[in-house]
Amino acid sequence: MASFERASPALKEILLRIYNAEKPIVVDYHLYEFGSVEYHIKSSVSEPQVTYLSISTPFLSQGVFLSYGLSPFTLKMVRQISTDVLHIVEPANDGYQLTLRLDFSKLPHDKESLKIITEVSSVQAVILSSQLKEMLQNVNSWDSSQGTYKPIKLIYHPKEPFYVIRQ
Secondary structure, eight states, X not given: XXXXXXXXXXXXXXXXXXXXXXXXXXXXXXEEETTTEEEEEEEOSSSTTEEEEEEEOOOSOOOGGGTTSSOHHHHHHHHTTOTTXXXXXXXXOTTOSEEEEEEGGGSXXXXXXXXXXXXXXXXXXXXXXXXHHHHHHTGGGSOEETTEEOOEEEESSTTOEEEEOOO
């Protein structure tokens, strides 16, 4: 895989900069990672404690059960990052699969805040891992003909697919 660290270092740095700012700042960043993941981070002076984070990431598979967007299982996993700080905005901003509303006023003012921001920065990894878990749980229901199973193509990065085959 393209990254050994679960949290995005660039996203974490931007979120920490917004959180630690002494006075409200305007932020409107578009951040691209791994050639296929896009983040849009937006904060304003009118709502200094609120930051919006939109994420566009490719789906692991072009399978039928992922064709309608992020599954309820994936959304549940994202919500578990921090129920106080993170809220899913429905519908997501145009061009993104997920938009989060981060309320920094609910962050504790100690080392716990760094931990929560790190977890928020790992949201793309949470999305991918929950998709993979869901796919592996559903592998029994996928087509097989005469006991031979088709490989499941997983696309983490557009140019680096890998395959899972049930044996």
